[in-house]
Amino acid sequence: MNIKLIVEYDGTNYCGWQNQDNGLAVQMAIEQAIAKTEGERIALHGAGRTDAGVHAQGMCANFHPHMAIPPEKWAMVLNTRLPQDIRIVSSCQAPEEFHARFDAVGKHYRYTIFHRSVASALDSRRSWHIFGPLDTAHMQQQARLLEGTHDFIGFVASSGKKNATVKTIYRSALTCRGQYLYYDVWGSGFLYNMVRIIAGTLVDMGRGKLPGVTMEDVLASRHRLGAGMTAPAQGLCLMEVFYEEAVLKNQLAHLDFDLQ
Amino acid sequence: MNIKLIVEYDGTNYCGWQNQDNGLAVQMAIEQAIAKTEGERIALHGAGRTDAGVHAQGMCANFHPHMAIPPEKWAMVLNTRLPQDIRIVSSCQAPEEFHARFDAVGKHYRYTIFHRSVASALDSRRSWHIFGPLDTAHMQQQARLLEGTHDFIGFVASSGKKNATVKTIYRSALTCRGQYLYYDVWGSGFLYNMVRIIAGTLVDMGRGKLPGVTMEDVLASRHRLGAGMTAPAQGLCLMEVFYEEAVLKNQLAHLDFDLQ
Numbered sequence: 001m002n003i004k005l006i007v008e009y010d011g012t013n014y015c016g017w018q019n020q021d022n023g024l025a026v027q028m029a030i031e032q033a034i035a036k037t038e039g040e041r042i043a044l045h046g047a048g049r050t051d052a053g054v055h056a057q058g059m060c061a062n063f064h065p066h067m068a069i070p071p072e073k074w075a076m077v078l079n080t081r082l083p084q085d086i087r088i089v090s091s092c093q094a095p096e097e098f099h100a101r102f103d104a105v106g107k108h109y110r111y112t113i114f115h116r117s118v119a120s121a122l123d124s125r126r127s128w129h130i131f132g133p134l135d136t137a138h139m140q141q142q143a144r145l146l147e148g149t150h151d152f153i154g155f156v157a158s159s160g161k162k163n164a165t166v167k168t169i170y171r172s173a174l175t176c177r178g179q180y181l182y183y184d185v186w187g188s189g190f191l192y193n194m195v196r197i198i199a200g201t202l203v204d205m206g207r208g209k210l211p212g213v214t215m216e217d218v219l220a221s222r223h224r225l226g227a228g229m230t231a232p233a234q235g236l237c238l239m240e241v242f243y244e245e246a247v248l249k250n251q252l253a254h255l256d257f258d259l260q
Numbered sequence: 261m262n263i264k265l266i267v268e269y270d271g272t273n274y275c276g277w278q279n280q281d282n283g284l285a286v287q288m289a290i291e292q293a294i295a296k297t298e299g300e301r302i303a304l305h306g307a308g309r310t311d312a313g314v315h316a317q318g319m320c321a322n323f324h325p326h327m328a329i330p331p332e333k334w335a336m337v338l339n340t341r342l343p344q345d346i347r348i349v350s351s352c353q354a355p356e357e358f359h360a361r362f363d364a365v366g367k368h369y370r371y372t373i374f375h376r377s378v379a380s381a382l383d384s385r386r387s388w389h390i391f392g393p394l395d396t397a398h399m400q401q402q403a404r405l406l407e408g409t410h411d412f413i414g415f416v417a418s419s420g421k422k423n424a425t426v427k428t429i430y431r432s433a434l435t436c437r438g439q440y441l442y443y444d445v446w447g448s449g450f451l452y453n454m455v456r457i458i459a460g461t462l463v464d465m466g467r468g469k470l471p472g473v474t475m476e477d478v479l480a481s482r483h484r485l486g487a488g489m490t491a492p493a494q495g496l497c498l499m500e501v502f503y504e505e506a507v508l509k510n511q512l513a514h515l516d517f518d519l520q
Contacts, residue, residue, distance in 0.1 A: 087381040121347040
């Protein structure tokens with residue numbers, strides 16, 4: 001049996017998705033919940049890594065249990081063994097060969113900016129506080145320039161891997177709602193820190209810190225130093241992982257209205 | 261000098277707004293920040309109490325400092341001395357006789373319900389998790405029946421004061437947005453636990469636990485037992501305090517579209 005999980009988590013208290021030496025990972029917390037049920041450790045495969053402090057509404061993961069628990073019951077079984085800041089939203093049976101990471105064809109990330117002179121008392125765990133003037137119209141225009149198939153090597157952390165840096169961005173858009181700015185991006189794949197570097201670059205552009213520089217220039221520079229700062233982890237959320245391009249493109253077709 | 265503050269806070273870690281014996285109050289935290297600045301304790305007057313765990317986006321408070329700090333600088337001065345979950349959004353000079361509690365003519369509260377089979381990993385500090393079927397159309401209809409001037413003695417906690425229980429509700433409306441239900445209420449004043457009892461009664465009605473009972477029946481019963489359960493504190497947020505009826509009514513006039 002192969003079980004597919006949709007996982008929501010508040011990343012504040014975790015060292016990221018992936019198991020590491022420095023603190024509890026979300027993956028480990030779920031593997032421990034599975035082990036408490038199965039009596040032995042079973043590997044959980046996530047759709048990708050998220051950094052320490054990054055959140056998820058729709059992380060996808062899969063594992064092969066031995067116990068004959070009905071697929072849709074796994075969510076409830078694991079939730080009783082997990083802390084409140086990790087929830088299995090749903091569980092279902094997947095084809096035996098399904099792999100959450102290798103089969104992913106796209107992801108949707110959202111980066112949330114809170115734009116006010118005073119920081120938020122209520123949302124500081126889930127947004128990046130920016131104060132001072134921001135040219136949001138310019139940011140919106142620049143965000144759209146990333147759409148298409150490009151080499152994103154200029155947007156990868158200097159410590160990140162530099163292979164397979166050509167990615168397709170289906171939609172890259174900034175939406176303003178009151179004091180919140182939402183940067184939403186749907187792509188075929190993302191490099192290490194890529195969304196956070198894009199968000200930081202957009203904010204630098206909005207603040208006028210990169211005068212005359214466009215996203216096209218950053219892409220052409222092919223160097224991390226061509227881009228702006230790396231936005232902090234807590235503003236980032238993995239919204240959804242896609243396994244069929246048709247599903248991704250259908251979602252985008254229906255979202256067009258909202259993002260204008 | 262009389263300084264008026266707009267205060268935002270995450271009530272999770274506080275025993276409520278008002279100073280009490282059992283834990284740190286938001287009022288006390290701000291009074292301590294003022295005392296650190298002034299070198300002596302100065303009383304802070306809030307627009308009203310909020311219970312332990314209840315949040316605020318727009319609590320209003322005032323105090324009379326001795327120091328000649330420019331009115332609009334008080335926000336920054338106090339924020340440097342306050343924990344991150346309490347923020348002074350703004351400060352300004354008020355007329356000498358202004359009192360945040362006695363001069364309030366209305367308030368806007370929001371109660372947030374998260375409606376999904378699985379609890380939220382991301383918003384559990386700020387919403388009430390409800391699972392199972394809810395007749396939201398019925399809840400929306402019943403919410404509107406509270407509008408007008410009524411004796412709300414049936415919606416006051418049995419331990420609460422029973423004088424001056426006639427209040428005017430300007431707008432009482434439930435909005436559905438995806439997995440969230442927002443109950444928004446604007447009124448001349450609110451009794452102890454009144455919004456939480458309304459929210460709990462609406463959910464009981466939505467679940468079919470009060471068959472045949474309408475909000476008009478609960479009002480007519482004039483007894484706490486006529487209403488439903490008290491919704492938990494963490495879903496409640498004081499959104500705004502009004503000091504001019506014209507401002508309140510102007511806001512409602514512009515909100516009509518959103519709440520339909």
